[in-house]
Amino acid sequence: MTEPRWLTAQERRAWLALLSVNTLLPAALDAHLTSLNRLSLFDYDVLAMLSEAEGRMLPMKELAARTSASLSRLSHVVTKLQARGWIDRQPSPDDARVTTAHLTDAGWETIVELAPDHVERVRQLIFDALDGDDVQRLAEIGEKIVSRLESDSWIFRDPARTAIAESAGVANAGAHDGGVAP
Numbered sequence: 001m002t003e004p005r006w007l008t009a010q011e012r013r014a015w016l017a018l019l020s021v022n023t024l025l026p027a028a029l030d031a032h033l034t035s036l037n038r039l040s041l042f043d044y045d046v047l048a049m050l051s052e053a054e055g056r057m058l059p060m061k062e063l064a065a066r067t068s069a070s071l072s073r074l075s076h077v078v079t080k081l082q083a084r085g086w087i088d089r090q091p092s093p094d095d096a097r098v099t100t101a102h103l104t105d106a107g108w109e110t111i112v113e114l115a116p117d118h119v120e121r122v123r124q125l126i127f128d129a130l131d132g133d134d135v136q137r138l139a140e141i142g143e144k145i146v147s148r149l150e151s152d153s154w155i156f157r158d159p160a161r162t163a164i165a166e167s168a169g170v171a172n173a174g175a176h177d178g179g180v181a182p
Contacts, residue, residue, distance in 0.1 A: 025125060032121045037114055042067065044118060046077055047086060047111045050103035057102040059092060065154050086110055 007015060030041040039047075049066040050056050058066070064074045078101050081087040086107030092098035103111070127135065146153050 028125060029118070029121060033114065033118060036117055037110070039110075039114065042069070043077060043081060044111075044114065046074070046081065046101075047103060047107055048115070050087065050101060051108060051111045053103075055102075056108065057090070057100045059098050059100050060089075061098075062154070063101050081107070 026041055033039045033041055033044050045067050046063065049063055050058060060071060060074060060078070063078075064071050067074060069077075078087055078089065082089065084106075086104055088102050088104055090100050090102055092100045130138065143155070146155060
């Protein structure tokens with residue numbers, strides 16, 4: 001039997017910090033959004049992903065990937081957001097067998113209204129405590145971990161990520177070859 005690979009003191013410190021961020025940050029962001037508009041962090045994430053998509057629509061399967069949700073959880077939330085008039089479902093213009101979620105004008109207005117406060121809260125909780133090098137390392141570390149969890153994650157094919165990397169002079173920024181593009 002192989003001996004367990006116990007964490008070193010530094011690894012344990014990093015693990016506990018990551019675990020705490022994973023627990024505390026979503027709860028803090030969720031509470032803030034709920035206080036603004038009775039909207040959960042997951043609801044906001046669904047609206048935000050649609051707001052960034054071409055034509056403000058995505059196939060449900062792609063939206064599930066971008067929100068790290070099961071199709072059943074996403075379907076439940078989309079139904080709730082439909083009742084608020086923020087999303088509608090339509091057959092895909094490319095394939096009628098595929099259902100797309102579409103951000104309505106009311107949904108767009110909601111995300112436009114909430115985004116400044118949400119981004120400010122993200123800045124307060126995360127980025128105000130970091131310098132530019134910290135942000136770069138956080139992105140690199142996060143991407144390395146994501147690549148272990150889901151090597152074909154949508155973040156590795158995100159056009160915004162590719163554009164940022166290309167403007168910084170990084171070749172093949174959108175490609176994913178098992179490693180993480182800088």
